[in-house]
Amino acid sequence: MRTINEIFMRKSKLILLITSLAIFSLALISCASETIKEVEVIKEVIKEVPGETVIKEVPGETVIKEVPGETVIKEVPGETVTKIKLQQEFITVAPTPIPGGGIAISVDMSDFVFASNEPNPVYGGTVRMTFGVSVKHTDHHQMPVAQGAGPHNFTVMYNGLIRMNPNDGMQTIMPDLADKWEISADGTIYKFHLREGVKWHDGSMLKVEDVVATFERIVNPPDHIAIGIQSLFTEIDSIEDAGNNWVQFNLKRASAHQFNAFTMLNATIMPKKCLEENNFDLREVVCPGTGPFKFVEYIPGEYMTFEKNEDYWNPALPYVDGIKMIHAGGTARGVNVITDIADFAWNTSEDGYAQAQAEPNVNSKRMPNTGSNYWGWNNAVAPFNDKRVRKAFHLVVNPHNFTKVSLGSTKPSRWIPTLAEGATPTEEFYNLAGYRDDNAADIAEAQKLMADAGYANCEGFPVKTMAGNKPDDALPVAFMDMINSNLGCDIQPRAVERALVQDQFSGAAFKAGTEIIQHLVPVQAIKNYTPFMMGLYGTDSTQNFTNYSNPEVDALLDTMLGELDADARAGYTRLVQSKLDEDPPLILAGFDSHRAVWGKHVHFPMDIRTQSIWGRIDTLWMDKR
Amino acid sequence: MTNLLKNPLTFFSIIILSILLILAIFPSQIAPMDPQKANYDALRSPPSRDHIMGTDYVGRDIASRVIYGVRTTLIIAFSAVILSKTIGFAWGLASGYFGGWFDLVTQRIVEIMLSIPSLILALLLLASLGSGKITVIIAIAVGGIAGTVRIIRSSVLSIKNMPYVEAAKAMGVHPIIIISRHIAPQCTAPLLVVASASLGSAIFAEAALSFLGLGITPNEPTWGSMMAVVAENYLRPLWWIAVFPGIALTLTIMAFNLIGDELRDRLDPKLKGEIKD
C-alpha cells in the first residue's frame, strides 16, 4: 500500500519530467526553425525552396543547376550571400564552367538524413546476395578494379566522402562522410567537412588524417602497389588538413570530372593506422571501415559474410542484420533468387534474366553498365607494333555479332559508353568502317592490310593464344571466329582464372607478343569519360596494360582534363574517337548492360536506377524473415 | 559369325560401332557444316530442319560438332588403350616369366597404382604435364597399365609351368623366344578382354576430363566440353547442347561395353561377368 506521500512524490516527479520535456522540445523546435545563418561566403549559393519555380537569369552569369520539380533562385554576385542549410533535398553539384570569373560553391547538408525511400522499413534479417567471383585480395583500391574481379564486395563496409543517391536512381550527389563541402571560385580548391563522431569498426575515431593518408596513397601510390582509381585523381596536387575537421584538396588546375570522382564506389576512406601498419598494402588484411557493415569471414569459392555495425554514424541504418554474399555462376545468380536461395543479385546472365522476367515472385531490371570486355595485345612489340595489323583486327571484328551472341546485352560502342558525354550517336557510327554490320569491304581491307604487313593469310603470324577467364563463352568464341575465319589465323583459347587475368599482362607470352588477353574495362559511374580514356589509352597510365602510346591522343586527353566547357570537351572527345579508330589500341566488345534480379520482398530502389552500379545496400530492407 | 549376330545386343553394338567408324573416318563428308564456323544469324536455335541437333550460343551446328567429336574421342581412347595395353602386356609378361625381385617390385608397384582411382591418376598427370592431346592420351593410358599387368601376369603364371615351356627352357631356348612363341599367344585372349573393357572407361575418362576443362584445347569439339557449357548455363533454351553429345557418349560407351562383354564370354568364360546360360 503506498502512502499519499509516495504518490505525491511520484506524481510530482512525473510533472517535472513532463515540464522539462516540454521546455526542451520547445527549445528544439525554435532551434530547428532557424534556417538561416549568416556566414561570409565568396559568391553564389544554391538554395531550393519547394513550391514555386523561379529561374532568374542574370546576363553574364551562368545558371548553376536545376533540380526537377524544385526551384532555383540565383543571387547576384558581389553581395555577401547566405549559406543555406538544406533539408532532405538533393542537389547536383557539377562544378560550373568557369569562363574567366568563377562561382564558388558552398553546400551544407549536415541535416540530411539518409533513409529508405519507402515508409515503415522493417528491421532484421540477413540479406543473401549472390556474386560471381573469387576475390583475389582485400585491398579496396588496388587492381584489379573491374567490377566483377576486384574486391568491390567490401564496399559495404566503407564510406567515401560523398556518394550518388540511390533514392533517385544514382543521379544526384549526397553526403557520405562529408556533410559540408566547398569549391573555390577558380575550381582548384575542394574542401570537405567530415561529420563529427564517426567511429571506425575498431572503436577509434575518424580523423582528417585518415582521409589525407587514404588519398595520398591514391594520388601517389608507393612503388609496390597499383591503385586502380589513380587515373581519376591525377589533377590533385596536394591534400591537407584545413582545421576544424575540414580536409582540403588542392588541384593543379580546375578539372570538370574531379568532384564527381569522389563519388566512385571505391573512393573509400581507410584508416591511417591500418595503412601504415601494413606498409600501405592492404591486399592481405581487411582494414576496419566506417561503414554500415563489418567484415566477418570469407570462405573462398563459397561465401563472404558481414554483420551490422551497431555503432554506425547513421543510427537508423542499416536495416538488415547482416549480409551473406554467396558465390555462384552467371545464370545461377538469377536462378538462385528465383528459387529463394538468395534475395538479391546485382547481375545475372541473359538466360537468368529471361527466366526472372517470367517469374512473378521476383523483380528484374536491365540497366546499362559502363563496363566492357576487351581484347588487348602488346602494342610495343611485333606484330602489333605495326599499325596496319592493329587496324586490320579492328576492321575485321564486327561488333554487331557480339550483340547477337550476347542476346542484345553488348552494344557496339565507339571507345566510350553511349551515355558518356561526347559519345557519337549510334546512327552515325554504325556506318563507319569497323562498326558497320555490312562489312565485306572492311574485311577485304583488313586482309589487304595484313598482307601489306607481311602476314598474308596470317602466315607467320606469331600470335597463338587468347587468354581469358571463360574462353568457351560466346564473346571470346565469336572474337576468335571472326579473326580466324576472316584473316586465316589460328588463334586458340587458353583458360585463366578470372582473378588472375590481370597477371597475364606481365606474363612472358604477352611480353613476347604471342598472346592476346581478354580483360574487362572497369565500370565508372560518371558521365565524363575523360579520366577513363586517360587511364586506358594514355601513355604509361595505370590501366594501360597494352603499352599503347599515341602522343596525339595523349595531348588531346590532357587538354580535355583541364577543359571546363562541356561542348568543347565533347568536340575533343569526337576527335579522340577517330584517332583511336585509325590506330586502335585494343578491341572493345562493347559496353553492355547488367540485369539485376531481386525478390519482391526486398525493398531497395533498384527499378529507378539508371545505371548498373554495384556496392552499397545500407538502405535495403526485407519484408519477411 | 552368324551366331554373333543372333544376340540382339551384340548386333546392336556392331551397328553402332560401324556407324562410329564411318563417322570417324569421313566426318567432313557426313557432317552438314563446319563445326567451328559461327553463324550469327542462327544462334541458340533448338533442333530444326536446318540444324537437326540445333545450334549453340555462337551458332555452330551441334550435329556437326557431335560428328567431329567421334573422331577425337575414338582417336584418344584407342591411342590410350593401345599404349597402356602394350606397356602392360610387355611388363606383365616379363614380370610373370622372370619372377624374382623384378616380379616382387612389379607387384608392389601395381598394388600402389591400383590404390589410386584411374581418373584421379589421370588428373594428377595432367596437372604436372599440362593439357594437350598427347598428355591426355598418356594420362588416360597410365591409369590402365596396372590392371593389365596384373591380369597378364596371372595368365603367364598359369602357363609358365606347362611341360612344353619347361621343355623349351631345358633346351636352352632364349627366353625372348619362349615368351613370344609359347607364352604370349596364350595371353592374347585375356589381353583382348581387358583391352575391350578399357575402351569404355577410356572414352568416359576423356569425356570427364574435357568436362572438367582439363582435356585437349578448349575449342576443339569434344562431347565433354560441350556438356560443360550447359553445366554453367542450364536453362531451357540450351538443353540440346548437352543432351545430344551425352546420347552419343552413352551409345558409344554402351557399344564398346557390349562388345567387351561378348569377347569376354567367348574367350574366357572363367572370368567374372555375365554367365550365359
Added chain:
Amino acid sequence: MLSIPTLIGVSILIFFFMRILPGDVVDAMVTDETGALVFTDEQVESIEESLGLNRPLHIQYLGWMKDVVTGDLGYSFWTKVSVGEHVRRRAPMTLEIAGLSLIISWIIGLPVGILAAINRNSTKDYISRGVVILFLAIPSFYAALGFLIFFVLLFTWRPPVEVIFFWQNPIQSLYVALPAAVAIGTGMAAVVARMARSSILEVIREDYVRTAKSKGLTKRTIINRHVLKNALIPVITISGLQFGNLLSGAIAVEAALSIPGLGALLAQGLADRDWMIIQNLVLIFAFLFILINLLVDIIYSLIDPRIRYD
C-alpha cells in the same frame, strides 16, 4: 595389413608424378599449352622458393610427409586458405554423397540383380539386363546434368550450392547430396545388379544348393538361407572396388552440380594448378580408397563362411 606400406608407396608415386617427370610442376603452373612462360623469371624463382622446390628431392618428400602426418596440409597457392580448412569443410559433403550413392546402389541394384537371377532368361531378365547395360554406360556427370535440367525446367528448383552439414540441417543437406548421389548411385547400381545376378547364378549351381533343393525346401527358403548370404560376398567386394569410381565420379558430378565438396576442390585446384591442393587431396582420396578396401577385407573375412570354418 599391407595398407601402410601401400600408402607410403602411393605418396611416393604422387610425389614422383608431381616432381620428377619431365614437366616440372612449377613449369606446368607457369606455362601455357605452347610452352610459353606466363610469369616473369623472378616470379618463377620466388614461387619455387616459397614452395621449397629448390631443396633436394628427398628432403622435399620427407618434408611433405612430416607435414601430412602432423596434419599440416599446406596452404592453397592462390587463395591462401589452409588446405586442411578446405578439407574440413568439404569432406562431410563428399562423404555424405558417397554414402548415399552406396546405399542407393544397393537399394536399386540388389533387387534388380536378384530378380534377374531368379527369373533367368525370361523377358524380365532381358529387360533388366538391357537397362543395366544402359545405366552402366551413362556417364555420371551426364546423369547429374540431366537431373539438374529436369528439376530446373519443370519445378524451377535447384539444389542449394553451399556446404550444409548433415548434422546441422539434415533436410537441406539431403537436398544438396541426393541429386549427386542418385546420379552416381544409379551407375553403381548397374554394376551391383550385374554382379549380384551372376554371383547368384553361380551359387545356385553349387552342390549345397542342389542338396537343399532335393531336400524339398522351397525356392524362397533356399534363396534366403543359402544363396543370398554367399552370393552377396562378391557384391560387397565390388562395392569396395567401386568406391574408387565413386570418388572419381564425385569430381565431375560435383562440378556439374556446383556442389562445394572435395571433388570440386580438386577440380578447382587442377584448373588453377594449385599444386598444394592437388598433391594433398589426391593423397586423401587414395587414403580413403585404401581404407575402404581394408574395411571390405575385414567384412569379407567376417561374413565369408568358408573363411570362418577355416
